[in-house]
Amino acid sequence: MIKKIKDININYIQYGKGKDIVLLHGWGQNLEMMDPIGKNLCDEFRITILDFPGFGSSDIPNFAYTISDYTESLHELLNSLKIDNPILIGHSFGGRVAISYASIYKVDKLVLFGSPFVIREKKGLKIKILKSLKKIKALDGIAEYMKKHMGSDDYRNASGIMREIMVKTVNTDLTENVKKIKVPTLLIWGENDDQVPVSEARELEKLLTDGALIVLPGTHYCYLENLGRVISILENFL
Numbered sequence: 001m002i003k004k005i006k007d008i009n010i011n012y013i014q015y016g017k018g019k020d021i022v023l024l025h026g027w028g029q030n031l032e033m034m035d036p037i038g039k040n041l042c043d044e045f046r047i048t049i050l051d052f053p054g055f056g057s058s059d060i061p062n063f064a065y066t067i068s069d070y071t072e073s074l075h076e077l078l079n080s081l082k083i084d085n086p087i088l089i090g091h092s093f094g095g096r097v098a099i100s101y102a103s104i105y106k107v108d109k110l111v112l113f114g115s116p117f118v119i120r121e122k123k124g125l126k127i128k129i130l131k132s133l134k135k136i137k138a139l140d141g142i143a144e145y146m147k148k149h150m151g152s153d154d155y156r157n158a159s160g161i162m163r164e165i166m167v168k169t170v171n172t173d174l175t176e177n178v179k180k181i182k183v184p185t186l187l188i189w190g191e192n193d194d195q196v197p198v199s200e201a202r203e204l205e206k207l208l209t210d211g212a213l214i215v216l217p218g219t220h221y222c223y224l225e226n227l228g229r230v231i232s233i234l235e236n237f238l
Helices: 035-041 067-080 093-102 125-134 137-150 153-170 176-180 198-207 225-236
Strands: 002-005 007-015 019-024 045-050 086-092 111-114 187-188 212-216
Touching: 007 035, 007 067, 019 035, 019 067, 019 093, 035 045, 035 225, 045 067, 067 093, 067 153, 086 093, 093 111, 093 176, 111 225, 176 198, 187 198, 187 225, 198 212, 212 225
Parallel strands: 019 045, 019 086, 086 111, 111 187, 187 212
Antiparallel strands: 002 007, 007 045
């Protein structure tokens, strides 16, 4: 389904019924990466998953979005879908947006998977993403899709503005946003996450008013590598 938000067509899917859960994917990814979570929770929750502007089947922004721009785009989308006070679940880049959103707007609970919040150097992010995905057998197809898509003419033509967005993103410190979050927040991290190390998760936990950290075996994608266990944890938390 498509909604036009701020002159940008945003692709999203919605299924299930009950309390609203909004799932936010990581950088260079699309809504398929969060669908395994949604499919396991849709019996008791209404699931909404979107492709962020510039990713998946959503339009590329016509200017270099900041985290604040992504936050406002998300807020406008949720308003248009009549979603108020949702549970936000974000991975990596999606976690950044979730942190920003939860510091401004009303949310019921927050779940973050491998979500950076401070400024740190990022090298070879695209390669790291592809290598990590290929380690997860169930996602071989998605990894191949991403490899082709990220190397396509369309991606190269759009990469200028997306590179600008990436630079703005990794140079945004969300420490003060984290301090404003008052809702119960669950952090789920891979013990071998080499993109956002557990040490950063521990810093994040200390800053939160009501936060708890669970460290699981695995990488930056531990939420998929431990899917059954993560679903069980989420069912208890939510």
